[in-house]
Amino acid sequence: xxxxxxxxxxxxxxxxxxxxxxxxxxxxxxxxxxxxxxxxxxxxxxxxxxxxxxxxxxxxxxxxxxxxxxxxxxxxxxxxxxxxxxxxxxxxxxxxxxxxxxxxxxxxxxxxxxxxxxxxxxxxxxxxxxxxxxxxxxxxxxxxxxxxxxxxxxxxxxxxxxxxxxxxxxxxxxxxxxxxxxxxxxxxxxxxxxxxxxxxxxxxxxxxxxxxxxxxxxxxxxxxxxxxxxxxxxxxxxxxxxxxxxxxxxxxxxxxxxxxxxxxxxxxxxxxxxxxxxxxxxxxxxxxxxxxxxxxxxxxxxxxxxxxxxxxxxxxxxxxxxxxxxxxxxxxxxxxxxxxx
Numbered sequence: 001x002x003x004x005x006x007x008x009x010x011x012x013x014x015x016x017x018x019x020x021x022x023x024x025x026x027x028x029x030x031x032x033x034x035x036x037x038x039x040x041x042x043x044x045x046x047x048x049x050x051x052x053x054x055x056x057x058x059x060x061x062x063x064x065x066x067x068x069x070x071x072x073x074x075x076x077x078x079x080x081x082x083x084x085x086x087x088x089x090x091x092x093x094x095x096x097x098x099x100x101x102x103x104x105x106x107x108x109x110x111x112x113x114x115x116x117x118x119x120x121x122x123x124x125x126x127x128x129x130x131x132x133x134x135x136x137x138x139x140x141x142x143x144x145x146x147x148x149x150x151x152x153x154x155x156x157x158x159x160x161x162x163x164x165x166x167x168x169x170x171x172x173x174x175x176x177x178x179x180x181x182x183x184x185x186x187x188x189x190x191x192x193x194x195x196x197x198x199x200x201x202x203x204x205x206x207x208x209x210x211x212x213x214x215x216x217x218x219x220x221x222x223x224x225x226x227x228x229x230x231x232x233x234x235x236x237x238x239x240x241x242x243x244x245x246x247x248x249x250x251x252x253x254x255x256x257x258x259x260x261x262x263x264x265x266x267x268x269x270x271x272x273x274x275x276x277x278x279x280x281x282x283x284x285x286x287x288x289x290x291x292x293x294x295x296x297x298x299x300x301x302x303x304x305x306x307x308x309x310x311x312x313x314x315x316x317x318x319x320x321x322x323x324x325x326x327x328x329x330x331x332x333x334x335x336x337x338x339x340x341x
Contacts, residue, residue, distance in 0.1 A: 002025075003069060004028050004029075004062060005017055005029050005030070007054075008031050008047065008071070009036040009046060009175065011173045012166075012173070013071050013175075014175045015211055015213075016210075016217060016218075017029060017046065018214075019211070020217075020218055021047065023218045029046060029048065030057070031049055031050075031072065032053045034323070036175075038318060039174050041174055041306075055090060057094075057098055067221055070098060070113060074086060074087050074140070074320075076140065076179050078179070080139040082321065092147060096147055096150040096151075099112075099150065107159070108158060108159065109162075111161075111164060112148070112163045114147070114164060116234060117140070117271060118165060120141065121270045121272055121273070122273035127241065127274040127276035128274065129276045130165070130231070151163060160230075161230060162229065162231060162232075164217060167205075167206035167207055167208040167234070167240065167275060168182075168208070170207050170209055170293065171183075172210075172300055176318040178314050178319050179318075179319045179321065181205060181244065182207060186300040186301060189255040190300075190304045190305065191309065191311050197263065198263055201243060202243055202244070202268070203268075203270075205241075205242060205244060205272075206274065207236065207240040207242060207247070208240060209289065211290070212235075212236075219287050227283050231283075233280045238274075241275060248260055250297050253294070254294065254298050324337060
């Protein structure tokens with residue numbers, strides 16, 4: 001297929017563009033470029049990329065594509081909570097507008113990157129399925145719920161949207177994110193020999209490797225529209241449902257000499273949920289996540305060491321909020337996160 005991939009120069013997009021191309025798809029990227037230069041290791045080989053803010057996309061940008069995969073977003077809870085109006089403008093309003101434009105342009109398949117955080121604080125005694133009540137706790141998660149609902153309304157025989165609720169991603173990407181739990185804990189362990197957890201360690205987190213996310217999206221392009229149209233699917237594997245304390249222990253095992261400290265100073269985290277991923281396996285026969293959290297921790301240790309990760313780079317280049325604040329402070333971005341004139 002001819003595929004438009006928004007956010008292709010982000011953490012997941014960099015991995016996904018390669019997976020799509022390896023599967024034989026013709027990929028064109030669309031990215032604002034805010035994080036394009038934040039690279040650890042050799043620069044990735046991007047597909048042809050249109051430099052565009054998702055808020056500025058026009059119908060002509062979607063002409064000729066058979067599928068669109070929408071990853072572009074302000075992507076984490078601290079950023080969303082600090083700038084909720086920006087999160088809603090980009091993650092909700094621009095995303096629903098993009099879907100409507102895609103439908104008008106004749107794009108048939110539309111894959112949307114949602115999140116398991118739409119479940120908020122859930123009963124952790126039973127893994128939640130896609131039919132569970134949604135209880136988003138942050139502007140980031142609230143915006144995802146809104147877009148999912150709009151996609152379901154837009155669906156018809158000629159426009160097949162699917163929402164993929166990704167678990168919390170982990171694993172190496174050249175455009176690293178250090179503000180997600182496993183990547184963050186491994187980085188601090190490599191740099192300081194300490195694994196420090198500020199919560200009490202009890203909240204549950206479902207994890208999924210970036211490569212497994214890419215594989216799920218790639219496989220979904222070929223899935224039966226009657227099975228996946230206007231539906232949401234959790235993306236991950238039950239074996240990677242872990243408490244924060246268990247994740248920290250995995251990191252200690254992966255980093256020689258690292259010690260664990262659970263301080264609890266940040267208080268209890270209300271975001272806690274275990275997730276059922278069986279619907280995705282049923283929709284994509286033969287699909288199974290290949291990466292365990294332990295495998296990902298070892299991969300990250302190797303990549304961080306091999307590419308010479310530094311404390312400055314880890315804290316400033318690969319934390320989304322820090323990058324945006326630095327660019328805005330230097331006058332390169334305005335208050336709406338647009339490049340300054």
